[in-house]
Structure formats: C-alpha cells, structure tokens
Amino acid sequence: MQDGLVQQAQRGDAEAFDSLARLVGDRCLAIAVRILRDIDLAEDAVQAALITAWTELRTLRDPARFEPWLHRILTNACYAEARRGRRWSEGLRILPVAGAYGPDEYLTVDDRDLLERAFRRLTVEQRAVLAFHHYLGLSISEVAARTGLPVGTTKSRLHHATRALRASIEADSRATADPRERLA
Amino acid sequence: MNARRDPERLIHAFLMEGRTELADEVYDAVRASIEQKRQRVVIGPWRMPTVNTYARFAAAAVAVIAVGALGFAVLRPGTSPGVGGQPTDSPSISPPSSASPSASSVAPPALTETFTSELYGFSIMYPAGWVTRPATEPWTSGIPDFVKTDGDVIYHPTGQGNLWIMVASQPQGAKGGEQWVDDLLTELISEDFCDPPLGDVTIDGAQGRDCASSGAAVSAGDRGYLILLYVSGDVPAVGVTYDRAWFDEVLATVQIRPEDAVDVAPSGTP
Numbered sequence: 001m002q003d004g005l006v007q008q009a010q011r012g013d014a015e016a017f018d019s020l021a022r023l024v025g026d027r028c029l030a031i032a033v034r035i036l037r038d039i040d041l042a043e044d045a046v047q048a049a050l051i052t053a054w055t056e057l058r059t060l061r062d063p064a065r066f067e068p069w070l071h072r073i074l075t076n077a078c079y080a081e082a083r084r085g086r087r088w089s090e091g092l093r094i095l096p097v098a099g100a101y102g103p104d105e106y107l108t109v110d111d112r113d114l115l116e117r118a119f120r121r122l123t124v125e126q127r128a129v130l131a132f133h134h135y136l137g138l139s140i141s142e143v144a145a146r147t148g149l150p151v152g153t154t155k156s157r158l159h160h161a162t163r164a165l166r167a168s169i170e171a172d173s174r175a176t177a178d179p180r181e182r183l184a
Numbered sequence: 185m186n187a188r189r190d191p192e193r194l195i196h197a198f199l200m201e202g203r204t205e206l207a208d209e210v211y212d213a214v215r216a217s218i219e220q221k222r223q224r225v226v227i228g229p230w231r232m233p234t235v236n237t238y239a240r241f242a243a244a245a246v247a248v249i250a251v252g253a254l255g256f257a258v259l260r261p262g263t264s265p266g267v268g269g270q271p272t273d274s275p276s277i278s279p280p281s282s283a284s285p286s287a288s289s290v291a292p293p294a295l296t297e298t299f300t301s302e303l304y305g306f307s308i309m310y311p312a313g314w315v316t317r318p319a320t321e322p323w324t325s326g327i328p329d330f331v332k333t334d335g336d337v338i339y340h341p342t343g344q345g346n347l348w349i350m351v352a353s354q355p356q357g358a359k360g361g362e363q364w365v366d367d368l369l370t371e372l373i374s375e376d377f378c379d380p381p382l383g384d385v386t387i388d389g390a391q392g393r394d395c396a397s398s399g400a401a402v403s404a405g406d407r408g409y410l411i412l413l414y415v416s417g418d419v420p421a422v423g424v425t426y427d428r429a430w431f432d433e434v435l436a437t438v439q440i441r442p443e444d445a446v447d448v449a450p451s452g453t454p
Binding site: 010012014017018021022025026027028029030033034039043046047050051052054055056057058059069072073076077080107111112115119130131134135148162165166169170 | 191192194195196197198199200201202203204205206207210211213214215217218219221222223224373379380381383396397427428
C-alpha cells in the first residue's frame with residue numbers, strides 16, 4: 001500500500017502524498033521528539049521534512065525505500081531545527097517533552113529528570129544515533145544510512161553517547177547512595 | 185550495580201516514552217504547502233519508462249524539436265525575455281496576515297534584468313526592482329553571505345537580509361573540480377545553507393552538485409562557482425513564492441565565463 005502511494009505521489013498526486021504523510025507522520029514525530037527533546041521544534045522539523053520529501057520525491061529511485069529516505073531528510077531537518085532553536089531561543093527554558101508517558105514503571109520521576117538533563121547535554125547528532133538505535137531498534141548500519149554517517153563513525157558516536165549517559169546515571173547513583181556506604 | 189539501575193535499560197526505557205502523535209495542524213500545513221510546491225523534475229535513467237530503442241529516438245527527436253521551437257520563440261527579436269508573462273510589480277515580502285502559506289502564495293517575479301559580475305566571470309538574471317551589490321574583494325575562504333563583501337549579492341529591495349541571491353567564485357587550486365564541489369557542499373551543510381539530499385546539477389554546461397534547498401556549486405575550467413538563494417525562514421510565505429522551482433529558473437539564466445574572472449587582491453593586501 002505504501003509503495004503504491006509513493007508511486008502515485010511521485011506522479012504529483014498531492015492526495016496520495018497526504019495519505020502517505022499520515023501513515024508515517026507519527027513515527028517521524030516520535031523520532032524528532034527524541035532527537036530534539038522539544039515538541040515545537042520536533043513538529044517544525046517533521047513539517048519541513050515532509051515538504052522536502054514532496055519536492056524531492058522524484059529523486060527516490062526505490063519506492064520501498066521511502067521511509068529510510070524520509071528519515072534521512074528528517075534527521076537533517078532536526079539538525080537544522082536544533083541550530084535554529086539554538087540561534088533564536090538561547091536562554092529560553094525548555095520544558096521536558098510533553099505528552100503521555102508510557103507505562104514503563106522501570107523509570108522513576110527522578111530517573112526521567114536525570115535522563116532528560118543528561119540527554120540535553122548530548123549533541124543533537126548523538127541523540128539522533130541513540131533515537132534510531134534504541135527507539136526504532138535499528139542496527140548500526142541502518143542507523144548509519146539514516147544519519148548519513150559512515151558505519152564506524154556511527155558506532156563511535158553511539159558508544160560515546162551511551163558512555164556519557166551511563167556516566168550521568170552512575171554519578172547520580174553515587175550521589176544518592178546510602179550515606180553510610182559513602183562513608184565506609 | 186543492581187538491576188534496578190542498569191543504565192542500558194534506563195536509556196532504552198526513557199527513549200521508548202514520550203509523544204508519538206503528530207498534530208493534525210502539521211498535516212494540514214504540509215498539505216497546504218505541497219499544493220503550492222512543484223516537485224523537482226528529475227531526468228535520469230531510473231525515471232525513464234521502459235521503452236524500446238526506436239521509441240527513445242523518437243522521444244529524443246520530439247524533445248529536440250520542442251526545445252528548438254521554444255528557444256526560437258523566446259530568443260527571436262522583439263519578444264520579452266524569459267517565461268512567465270509580464271514582470272510583476274516589485275513584490276512585498278511582508279508576512280501575510282494569515283498563517284496559511286497557501287493564502288499568501290503569489291506568482292514569483294519574472295527574471296528580466298541581467299547582472300554581469302566584474303570579478304567572477306558570470307552573468308545571471310534577476311527580477312526587476314532587486315538591488316545588486318557587487319563583490320569588492322575576492323572570495324578566499326568561508327561561505328560568502330549577505331553581510332560579507334566577497335560575493336556578488338542581488339537582494340530584494342525591502343527584504344534585504346531576508347531574501348537574496350549570492351554568487352561567488354574562486355580558483356579550485358590543487359583540489360580539482362569534484363573535490364572542490366564536495367568540500368564546499370560539506371561546509372554549506374554545516375553552515376545550514378544547504379539541506380540534503382544532494383543531487384547532480386549542470387549550469388551552463390558546468391557540472392556540479394546542488395542541495396534540496398536553494399544552493400548549487402559547479403566547476404568550470406579551473407574555477408568553482410557557488411550560487412545561493414537565501415530565503416529567511418522567519419517569513420514562511422516568502423519561501424512558498426521563492427521556492428526551489430524559482431531557484432531552478434534563476435540557475436537556468438546563469439552564464440559562466442571563467443576566462444573573464446579577475447581575482448584582484450583585497451585592498452591593502454600586498
């Protein structure tokens with residue numbers, strides 16, 4: 001179904017592209033939110049990516065590759081939004097990502113607060129790699145294809161991002177450990 | 185470390201949470217925008233329908249005749265240059281009262297004026313009423329933009345820093361054309377002047393690459409040429425009018441003459 005819509009849209013059918021956008025839009029937003037950690041910037045990035053996808057759709061050779069191709073465009077749109085956000089909104093207080101949290105009881109409120117702060121300290125490029133790897137469950141080579149990076153760079157970026165997050169979590173664990181343990 | 189604080193699991197759980205539904209307003213805005221935007225035309229083997237050799241020759245012959253007829257119609261004496269009918273009045277780039285891009289879309293202005301660079305060896309057509317500001321020093325590094333003086337800038341009379349075309353050129357040096365183009369596009373992307381995906385482009389016979397957004401770099405002789413259209417994102421309606429399709433029309437008017445380029449040392453430089 002999706003391939004058919006891509007082919008129709010490649011022939012200039014805006015209705016087909018609208019249907020296609022509604023099939024993939026939620027997933028695009030989920031990715032963008034996880035990369036940008038800001039719902040407004042994420043919506044802007046998805047909008048920009050979908051519009052670029054429309055204008056460039058005829059350059060897509062294999063309709064079956066539409067979603068990875070769109071994710072590549074989306075990644076770049078997120079980078080552009082992040083730069084724009086930094087340029088124009090510096091100093092603004094960014095609230096935690098709004099919306100319904102999942103029911104994962106593994107995370108406490110403190111965990112979320114800690115991870116949110118740790119994520120914001122990462123570069124947007126590191127967050128992109130983490131989002132594709134953890135949220136979409138993609139392999140390193142699939143992440144590389146979506147971010148436009150060599151596989152080796154992707155691997156090292158994922159390693160550094162994970163290490164930075166791990167360090168934040170472990171530092172927090174030490175800080176909140178039983179005082180008697182710390183004195184021992 | 186106990187299982188409760190397994191970092192990998194915490195990171196994964198954290199990333200699985202959060203909003204996953206795109207607002208209807210975004211779909212509506214996309215729909216409104218694409219109704220106004222033309223898709224970029226791609227000429228390449230992957231878009232060719234399966235036809236036999238004779239049919240291809242026939243199609244090519246028809247194309248040559250059509251291009252010839254169009255060229256005669258456009259270039260014969262006594263006719264106005266370019267396509268798109270009469271030039272429009274100088275457009276305002278003021279943001280529309282409505283936020284809807286479709287409500288504010290106007291036809292892009294015709295390219296009726298010609299700017300010939302004294303420094304870089306090229307000419308380009310632009311809309312009536314726009315202001316030209318020739319480069320006063322050669323382009324040696326970085327990306328020329330509106331606030332610098334190393335690129336030939338043509339800008340909207342009231343838009344100024346929000347809507348401008350910039351062309352600059354420099355010797356490729358030892359890099360060679362392909363490497364020069366690749367390096368420049370990498371820098372353009374990092375400076376937020378260029379949105380991938382990149383494509384191949386030919387401007388007045390010079391080969392190069394262009395961005396999905398409005399930027400192109402080509403190699404001609406021993407020189408590289410950069411052509412940018414900058415449209416500020418602060419006024420979305422302007423982007424609807426001065427879109428990629430309009431930039432393609434601008435690119436089609438560029439004539440490159442690297443043999444006419446003059447790299448003059450900046451004043452005060454020995």
